[in-house]
Amino acid sequence: MRLRPEEWQALRALEKCTLGKATTSAESIAKVSGQPIDRVNFGLNELNKRKLIGTSGRTFEIYISAVDLLALKFYADKDYANSLGKLIAKGKESDVYEVLSAKGDLYALKLFRLGRTSFRDVTRKRHASARQFNTWLDINYQAAHREFNALTRLAEVTKNVPTAVATNRHTVLLKELPGVRLTNRPELVDPKKALREVMETVREAYLKAGMINGDLSEYNILTDGAAVWLIDWPQWVGKDHPNAKELMKRDVGAVVRFFDRGYGLSTDIDALTEYMMGSGRFPAIRRV
Ligand SMILES: Nc1ncnc2c1ncn2[C@@H]1O[C@H](COP(=O)(O)OP(=O)(O)OP(=O)(O)O)[C@@H](O)[C@H]1O
Ligand SMILES: [Mg+2]
Numbered sequence: 001m002r003l004r005p006e007e008w009q010a011l012r013a014l015e016k017c018t019l020g021k022a023t024t025s026a027e028s029i030a031k032v033s034g035q036p037i038d039r040v041n042f043g044l045n046e047l048n049k050r051k052l053i054g055t056s057g058r059t060f061e062i063y064i065s066a067v068d069l070l071a072l073k074f075y076a077d078k079d080y081a082n083s084l085g086k087l088i089a090k091g092k093e094s095d096v097y098e099v100l101s102a103k104g105d106l107y108a109l110k111l112f113r114l115g116r117t118s119f120r121d122v123t124r125k126r127h128a129s130a131r132q133f134n135t136w137l138d139i140n141y142q143a144a145h146r147e148f149n150a151l152t153r154l155a156e157v158t159k160n161v162p163t164a165v166a167t168n169r170h171t172v173l174l175k176e177l178p179g180v181r182l183t184n185r186p187e188l189v190d191p192k193k194a195l196r197e198v199m200e201t202v203r204e205a206y207l208k209a210g211m212i213n214g215d216l217s218e219y220n221i222l223t224d225g226a227a228v229w230l231i232d233w234p235q236w237v238g239k240d241h242p243n244a245k246e247l248m249k250r251d252v253g254a255v256v257r258f259f260d261r262g263y264g265l266s267t268d269i270d271a272l273t274e275y276m277m278g279s280g281r282f283p284a285i286r287r288v
Contacts, residue, residue, distance in 0.1 A: 001050070001069070003046075003047075003069075004043070004046065006035075006039050006040075006042055006043035006046070007043045007046050007047050009033050009035055009039075009040075009043060010029060010033065010035075010040050010043030010044050010047060011043070011047060011052065011053070011062070011066055011069075011070065012033070012070070013029040013030075013032040013033035013035075013040075014029055014044070014047075014053060014060055014062050015062055015066075015067070015070065015137070016032050017029055017032055018061060018062050018135060018137055019135070019137055019138055019141070020134075020135065020138065021135065022061060022135050023056075023059040023060060023061045024059065024060055024061075025058055025059060025060070026040050026041055026044060026058070026060065029044070029060070044060060047066070048060075051063065051065070052065055052066035052069065053066055062137065064113070064136075067137065067140075067169055067170060068111060070169060071111070071168045071169045071170065071171045072084070074168040074169070075099065075109070075166070075168065075173060078166070079101060079102055079103075080099070080101055080107065080165065080166060080173055081099045081100070081101060081107070081109070082100055082101055082102040083099070083100050084097055084098075084099060084109075085097060085098030085099060085100055085106075086098050088108055088176075093112060093113060093114055093116075093143075093234075094110045094111055094112050094113050095110075095111045095113055096108050096109065096110050096111070097109045097111070098176060099173070105175075106175075106176040107165065107173050107174060107175060107176055108162070108173075108174045108175070108176045108177070109171055109172075109173055109174075110144075110147070110171060110172045110173075110174060111170060111171050112140040112143045112144050112170040112171065112234075113140070114136065114139050114140050114143055115136045115139060115140075137170075140169075140170035141169055141170050143170070143234040144167050144168075144169065144170050144171055144172050144234075145167060146233075146234045146236075147164070147167075147172050147232075147233050147234040148164050148166075148167035148172050150211065150233035150234070150236050151163070151164035151172070151174075151233060152164055153209050153211065154205055154209055154211065154233070156208075156209070157204045157205065157208040157209045158201050158204045158205065160197065160198075160201040160227070160228055160229050160230055161201075161229060161230055161231070161233070162174040162175060162177055162229060162231055163175040177222050177224075177229050177231075178224045179222045179223050179224035179225070179227075179229075180222065180223065181218065181219060181220075181221065181222055182218035182219075182221045182222075182223060182258065182262070183218045183219055185262045186223060186225055187225060188223065188225055188226075188263065189225050189226045190226075191259065191263040191265060192265060192285050194223065194226075194228055195255070195256075195259045195263075195265055195267075195285060196282070196285070197227075197228050198221060198228050198230065198255055199252070199255070199272060199275075199276065199282070201228070201230055202216065202230070202248075202251060202252070202255075202276055203275065203276045205230075206239060206248065206276055206277060206278075207277075207278055210238055210239040210240075211233075211236050211237075211238065211239070212236060212237050212238075212239065212241070212244060212247050212248050212251065213230065213232075213233060213235075213236055213251055214235045214236055214237050214247045214250075214251065215232060215235050215251075216230065216251035216254055216255060217251075217254040217255065217258065218254070218255070218258040218262070219232075220232040221255070245273070245277065248273055248276055248277060249269065249270075249273045252269055252272050252273045252276060253269050253273075256269050256272065260288065264287055264288050265285050265286070265287060265288065266285070266286050266287075266288045267283050267284065267285045267286065268283040268284075271283040
């Protein structure tokens, strides 16, 4: 797909106008882009024919496919992306695609899809403090930004998280990791060591970066059999969160119970939670 200059201009201005509200008018787009209204109307009409935007008479809205296109153009212009590869995974909250750069580097591009099932519902939710509406666009842009910042911060304290290379709009570009999710119950060289490694990473994130994942489970841990990586951080909370301890215990419990079911290892969840938060020792891991 090759867009004309009028289309790119109209699309970028439409995007700006619909951060903070769901729809906008051609007049607003003309104002923001500094382009004559006829040129804007032509661009909008073409974008609509390509099903990249929607219109109901005088108002216009941007579709997720158009936002994907803007982000992909960003990565292509920066030489991060030369071609789009296979869909690696379709999660609840994102689609992850393989991306190949001109230099031959392999990346995993995570495109956020929060509110995919019901964009309307997300659009209706107001942000608690702001007077503006938080549209699905805002929510997905914020999630990507939050995950990129989390991974950047975590990179300073551990090697067991994906490397975030760049972020744009609703996407995060990650170095592609080898391996599979723990849910696949892959054969582990040393299951005890893997459990320890996951837990030491959770502890470093907490003690050195002040972060709790908040959604940790076998779904968000990748492994190549020896190394482990903790992925999926947009919902992280800080150590001063009022439910910090509860969330930490949930993360610890989910991992411990999975290693019990999958690898026959058992340990004390309460003692391990204490250790994660800086007191006591790593409790004994027993074979069951
Ligand atoms: N850096 C990466 N390298 C390789 N694969 C990755 C990478 N990041 C994510 N994936 C794949 O994409 C899947 C989804 O990623 P992630 O968990 O971050 O998103 P999600 O939308 O929360 O998914 P889910 O709802 O399944 O938890 C992962 O389970 C993994 O298979
Ligand atoms: Mg996940």
